[in-house]
Amino acid sequence: MTPSDMTSSDRLLQRMMTLHPKIIDLTLGRVERLLGELQHPEHSLPPVIHIAGTNGKGSTQAMIRAGLEACGEKVHAYTSPHLARFHERIRLAGQLISEDFLSELLDECLEANGPGEITFFEITTCAAFLAFSRTPADWTLLEVGLGGRLDATNVVDRPALCIITPVSLDHQQYLGDTVAAIAGEKAGIIKPGVPVVVGPQTAEGLHVIEAQARGKGAPVLAFGRQWDAWEERGRMVFQDENGLLDLPLPNLLGPHQIQNAGAAVAALRHLGKGHDACEAAVTRAEWPARMQRLRRGPLPEAAPGVELWLDGGHNPAGGEAVAATLARMPKRPTHLICGMLNTKDVAGYMRPLAGQVTRLYAVSIPGEANTLPAEATRDAALSAGLDAVTAPSVAEALATIVAQAPEARVLICGSLYLAGSVLRENG
Numbered sequence: 001m002t003p004s005d006m007t008s009s010d011r012l013l014q015r016m017m018t019l020h021p022k023i024i025d026l027t028l029g030r031v032e033r034l035l036g037e038l039q040h041p042e043h044s045l046p047p048v049i050h051i052a053g054t055n056g057k058g059s060t061q062a063m064i065r066a067g068l069e070a071c072g073e074k075v076h077a078y079t080s081p082h083l084a085r086f087h088e089r090i091r092l093a094g095q096l097i098s099e100d101f102l103s104e105l106l107d108e109c110l111e112a113n114g115p116g117e118i119t120f121f122e123i124t125t126c127a128a129f130l131a132f133s134r135t136p137a138d139w140t141l142l143e144v145g146l147g148g149r150l151d152a153t154n155v156v157d158r159p160a161l162c163i164i165t166p167v168s169l170d171h172q173q174y175l176g177d178t179v180a181a182i183a184g185e186k187a188g189i190i191k192p193g194v195p196v197v198v199g200p201q202t203a204e205g206l207h208v209i210e211a212q213a214r215g216k217g218a219p220v221l222a223f224g225r226q227w228d229a230w231e232e233r234g235r236m237v238f239q240d241e242n243g244l245l246d247l248p249l250p251n252l253l254g255p256h257q258i259q260n261a262g263a264a265v266a267a268l269r270h271l272g273k274g275h276d277a278c279e280a281a282v283t284r285a286e287w288p289a290r291m292q293r294l295r296r297g298p299l300p301e302a303a304p305g306v307e308l309w310l311d312g313g314h315n316p317a318g319g320e321a322v323a324a325t326l327a328r329m330p331k332r333p334t335h336l337i338c339g340m341l342n343t344k345d346v347a348g349y350m351r352p353l354a355g356q357v358t359r360l361y362a363v364s365i366p367g368e369a370n371t372l373p374a375e376a377t378r379d380a381a382l383s384a385g386l387d388a389v390t391a392p393s394v395a396e397a398l399a400t401i402v403a404q405a406p407e408a409r410v411l412i413c414g415s416l417y418l419a420g421s422v423l424r425e426n427g
Contacts (some may be wrong), residue, residue, distance in 0.1 A: 002151070003100065004211050007099055007103075008103040008236060009087075009099055009102045009103045009106060010086075012103060012106040012107060012110065013086055013106065013120075013124070015110065016106070016110065016120050016123050016124065017120050019113070019116075019118050019119070019120070019123065020117045020118055020119045020120070020121065021117075023119065023120065023329035024146060025119055026146065026147060026150035026151070027150055028152070028154065028155060029240070030116065030117065030118045030119070030122050031118070031125065031126060031152045031155060032124040032155060033116065034109065034112060034113050034116070034118060034123065034126050035074075035126055035129065035155060037112040037113070037174040037298060038108070038112050038126060038129075038207060040275065041126075041129040041130045041133035041134075042129045042133075042155050042156055044133040044416070045076075045129065045132050045140045045156065045377070046076060046132070046137045046138055046139055046140045047131055047138070047139055047140065047159075047160040048139075048140045048141075048142055048159040048160060049064060049139060049140070049141050049154065049159065049160060049161045049162075049163065049267065050142045050144070050148060050153065050154075050156060050158045050159045050161070050162045050189050051142065051144065051162075051163045051164075051165065052141050052144040052147075052148040052151075052162075052164050052165070052186040052187075052189045053144075053163070053164050053165025053166055053167055053199065054161070054166060054167045054168045054169075054170050054182065054186070054315065054317065055165060055166050055168060055256070055313075055315070055317045055318060055321070056166055056184040056199065056256065056259070056260040056263070057079075057143050057144065057165050057283070058079055058143060058287055058290070059252055059257060059260045059279065059287050059290055060163060060165055060199070060260045060263050060264050060267075061077060061079060061141050061143050061286040062252075062285040062286060062287040063250070063252075063260065063261055063264035063265075063281040063282060064126070064141060064264045064267055064268065064281060064406075065077055065091075065141055065285070066280050066281050066283075066284040066285040066286075067264060067265075067273060067277040067278060067280050067281030068138070068139055068273070068277065069094060069269045069270070069280075069284075070277050070279075070280030070281075070284065071273060071277050072277060073137075073138040073139060073275075074094060074137040074138050074139075075091075075092040075093070075094060075138065075139045075140075075141060076091060076092055076093065076131075076132045076135065076137045076139065076140040077090075077091040077140075077141040077142065077143075077338035078090060078091075078125070078128045078132070078140070078141065078142050078143060078153070079091075079143045080121065080143065080145050081416055081417070081420075082420065083288055083289055083312075083416065083419055083420035083423050083424075084420055084423045084424045086102070086124075087099070087102060088130055089124070089128065089266070090102070090127075090128045092131055092135045093135055093136065097131055098141050098198070101131065102127070102131075102141070103197075105127040105130050105131055106124075107126050108127075108130065109123050109124075109126050109127045109130070112362040114356050118241045119152075119198065121145050121146075121152055121424065122152045125145070125153060126152075131280060132336070132423070138158075140347065141155065142159075144158055144186075144189065146175070147175050147182075147185040147186065147188070148164075148185050148186040148187065148188040148189040149184075149185050149186075149187075149188020149189070150185075150188070151188075151189075151417075153189075153270060154188060154189055156191075157191065158191060158194065159189075159191060159194055160194070160271075161189055161194065161195055161196075161197065161267055161270060161271065161296065162189050162191065162194055162195070162196040162197070162218070162304050163196065163197045163198075163263055163267055164183075164186050164187065164189070164196060164198050164199065164201075164209055165199040165260065165263060166198070166199050166200050166201060166259070166317065167179060167182055167201055167205045167318065168182075168202075168315065169182065169184045169204070169315065169345065169348075170182075170315040170317075170344075170345075173343070176248060179204050179205045180204045180205065180207070180208050182205075183201070183204070183205035183206075183209055184208050184209040185212050187209045187212040187213070188207070189207060189301065190209075190210075190212050190213050190216055190218050190269065191216065191218065192216045192217055192218065193216070193217050193218060194216075194218050195218060195220075195221060195270060196209075196213055196218050196219070196220055196221070197221045197222075197227075197263050197266045197270065198210075198220060198221065198222040198223060198263075198338075199223050199259055199260070199262070200224070200259050200356040201222075201223070201224045203416055206222065210222070213257075219261070221240075221266055221270060223259065223263070224261065224361065225268040226240060226241065226260070226266075227239065227240040227257055227262060227265075227269075228240075228406065229259060229261060229262025229265065230258065231255070231258055232250065234249065235247065235248065235249065236249050236250065236258055236260075236261060236262075236282060238262055238265045238266075238267070238278070240266060240269055241271060245265065245275060245278055247261075247265070247278060247279055247282050248279065248282060248283050248408045249282070250282045250283075250285070251282065251283050251284070251285065252285055252287055252290055252291070253290075253291040253325055254290075254291055254321050254322075254324065254325035255321075255324050255325065255328065255330060256321040256324065261281065264281045264282075264285075265278045265281060265282070268281060272383070272396075275374065288310075288419075288423065289310050289311060289312035289416060289419035289420075289423070290311060290312065290313075291309060291310075291311050291322070291325055292309065292310045292311070293307075293308070293309055294308040294310055294426065295308075297426035297427045298395075298425070298426055298427065299394070299398060299422070299425075299426050300426075302395070302398060302399065303398055303399075303401070303402045303406075303410070304409055305402075305406045305407045305408070306398070306401070306402060306407065306409070306410050307332065307407075307408070307409040308398075308410050308412075309409070309410065309411045309412070310411070310412045310413075310414075310419055310422055311411060311412070311413045311419070312415060312416035312418075312419040313349075313413065313414075314340060314341070314349060314414060314415050314416065315344060315345060315349060316339045316345055316348035316349055316351070316352070318349060319348065319350060319351065319352045319353055320352045322352075322353060322411070323352040323353050323355070323356050326353075326356040326357075326411070327355075327356060329409070330405075332408065332409045333358045333405050333407075333408045333409065334357050334358055334408065334409045334410075334411065335343075335357070335358055335359050335360070335361065335401045335405070335408050335409070335410050335411075336359075336360040336386075336410075336411050336412075336413055336414075337360075337361045337391070337394050337397045337398065337401075337410060337411070337412045337413070338360055338361070338362055338363070338377055338381070338412075338413050338414040338416075338418075339364060339365040339371060339372070339374070339377065339394075339414050339415055339417075339418040340365075340371075340372045340377055340414040340415050341364045341365070341370045341371060342366070342370050342371065342372045342376075343370060344372075344415075346372060346376075346377060347380050347383060347384050349414065350380055350381050350384035350386060351384045351385070353384075353386065354384055354385035354386050357386055357387075358387070358405075358408070359386070359387045359388065359389065360378070360381045360386045360388040360389075361386065361388075361389060361390070361391040361397035361400070361401070361421065362375070362377035362378035362388055362389070362390045362391065363377075363380060363390070363391050363392070363393060363394055363397060363418070364375040364377075365415055365417050365418045365421060366393070366421050368415075368417050368418075368421075371417075374390040374391070375390055377390075377414070378390050387417070394412060394418075394421075394422060394425075395425075396425070398410060
């Protein structure tokens with residue numbers, strides 16, 4: 001982006017990137033200080049549903065929002081990272097935040113913060129809380145940025161409900177190198193007496209989450225115990241103590257989305273919502289870069305015979321989810337265009353994909369300082385058993401595939417940052 005292309009909010013966000021020497025530095029002290037300067041907007045939010053987990057947070061949030069909005073309710077939503085524009089992170093009563101309002105709030109947060117150190121995520125989370133506190137709505141959906149216990153969103157004393165989606169290995173440098181340690185960080189969002197919906201977990205992860213919930217007197221609604229969800233005869237079946245629901249399959253693709261939908265339905269049922277809300281949750285949710293079919297824009301137009309997909313999964317569980325989704329699709333030569341960050345378990349992501357893919361084209365992520373070089377991504381793919389080569393860019397990789405297999409299936413994958421770059425370039 002050139003200086004002439006930058007909006008007012010772009011310039012303010014750029015300033016915010018310079019307020020702390022580290023991008024990630026987990027603590028609540030700085031965000032609590034700034035919220036105090038802002039007169040504690042976090043105390044004036046519509047009822048909060050707080051969502052943590054390694055995988056499925058965004059999809060689960062999108063489904064809950066679809067279900068609540070089907071009841072005619074207004075819903076705020078906070079998510080990260082964004083894909084194409086920062087505004088995607090803050091949704092006010094169903095609409096993305098406007099440029100003018102975002103700029104006003106960012107300016108207010110910068111002034112209140114003064115010369116103090118604060119991370120980009122912390123100060124922008126404060127801006128989101130300001131926006132939510134000043135806009136009427138019925139609900140606030142807060143997605144944790146990283147971890148839970150020390151995440152900037154974890155300043156709400158009494159949410160209406162907490163949700164923990166599946167926990168697996170990711171961000172070990174910040175959260176710990178075992179599933180149990182990471183689950184302990186995620187479970188840090190649990191509040192005294194507040195019910196917590198728990199998605200599918202490993203035995204060790206569930207043990208840690210349940211122990212923390214017991215210690216805080218928080219009722220647990222856990223997958224496989226208080227609720228269940230599965231596919232049967234091309235439908236999704238949900239069961240809890242209130243009985244069975246027969247629902248369509250989620251419109252978000254992949255077998256893992258049945259479990260995400262189950263957590264969303266469990267949450268909606270706990271909130272007293274009926275069948276129509278639950279059906280809307282699974283049929284109306286929209287969530288970009290989660291096995292998203294690209295049908296319009298320069299990339300699909302350059303490959304009219306190709307079935308083109310985009311996915312932002314980036315850890316071993318994400319690789320397993322993509323592989324399971326591909327396995328259920330009609331057989332077709334399948335090529336990956338893959339770019340990843342150098343902080344990820346690249347081999348762990350690649351390994352499940354080996355049996356589903358014809359060839360992988362490795363690319364570097366444009367404009368991303370932490371991109372893994374294309375050559376390193378290629379080498380990791382080769383070691384995981386995939387046929388892999390490098391390409392200078394997504395567009396050039398796609399052109400090569402079209403020349404060799406004009407009716408192939410192509411999945412652009414490996415990182416939300418690559419997905420965001422693709423969505424920006426594709427218009």
